[in-house]
Amino acid sequence: MKLYHHPISTYSQKVLIALYEKDLDFEREIVQLMDPEKRAVYREVYPMGKIPLLVDGEHRVPESSIIIEYIDRMGERRLIKGDADQQRKIRFKDRMFDLYLNEAVVTLLFQGMKPEEQRDAERIENAWHRIKTMYMFMENEFGGQDYANGDEFLMADCAAAPALLYAQKVAPFSEHKNIVAYWERLKSRPSVARTINEAAPYIEAMEKQAAA
Ligand SMILES: N[C@@H](CCC(=O)N[C@@H](CS)C(=O)NCC(=O)O)C(=O)O
Structure with a gap:
């Protein structure tokens, strides 16, 4: 592959x-x-x-x-599992993180790199609405469970981690203690830590270029 x-x-x-x-x-x-x-x-x-x-x-x-x-059909470890309803819930959370957190965070990231007069106020406002709504939803959910669909790291958590990595920069969530705890749990997973380490030099270069 x-x-x-x-x-x-x-x-x-x-x-x-x-x-x-x-x-x-x-x-x-x-x-x-x-x-x-x-x-x-x-x-x-x-x-x-x-x-x-x-x-x-x-x-x-x-x-x-x-x-x-x-x-997910390969190997032993499953990232989409359970009965039809459980699988639907995993897919739903995956969609929520992609469409309403990741997309909104990336919008803020790219808009922030543009000169102020070229920024699109409506897109920025819409992105903030989605992020704040997602944070409310996540803060509530992670008060009662460790991962997006319960006590196991599954597909939706794969989607949440990159969005939160960049959200730290453009839409900090430090006042949401349950999201902070979730982010700490995500970062401590070898799969997430490795992905962040591999991205780090590229992120640093992008930030240097944006600041230049
Ligand atoms: N829905 C797609 C989104 C993929 C996507 O937007 N990727 C970005 C990079 S993170 C990209 O390819 N951007 C270049 C472009 O839109 O032309 C997925 O889940 O894979």
Whole structure:
């Protein structure tokens, strides 16, 4: 299997965490989406131009959640488990973290890198609404359970970790003690710690470039 990804990309991180949790072997290819030439080359592989993409023999599997569904049939460790209702709840939380936390956090991150006069106030306001709503929901949930779907780290937690990694920078959650405790639990997992370590030099370079 080969994963097209970038260590700094949140959706790539989500899949890397899943691959590490499941201890699966894979090749990696880093895709430099910021470089127009390299982006054009990658669009030959996947016309939508999005990362991550998993290629396994004849199968081309895009979309982080679908990649996790695909790899979840491999190995012993399951990231989507239980009966149909339990699985639906795992998918629901995964969607919530992707669509309403990750997307909103990334919006704030990219808007923050633009000169003030080019920022889109409506997008920023909408992102904040989603983040605050997610924080309310998460603070309540993590008061009663360790992970997104109970006491076990599953697919939705793979989605939450990258969003919280960047949220620390643009939408700090330090006043939400249950989210802080959840983030500490996530970071202490080898799969998440490894993904964060691999991203660290790229994040540092991006921050230096933004500050220059
Ligand atoms: N829904 C997709 C989102 C993937 C996505 O948006 N990836 C970003 C990087 S984190 C990307 O490829 N951005 C480049 C672009 O939108 O052209 C997934 O879950 O994999």
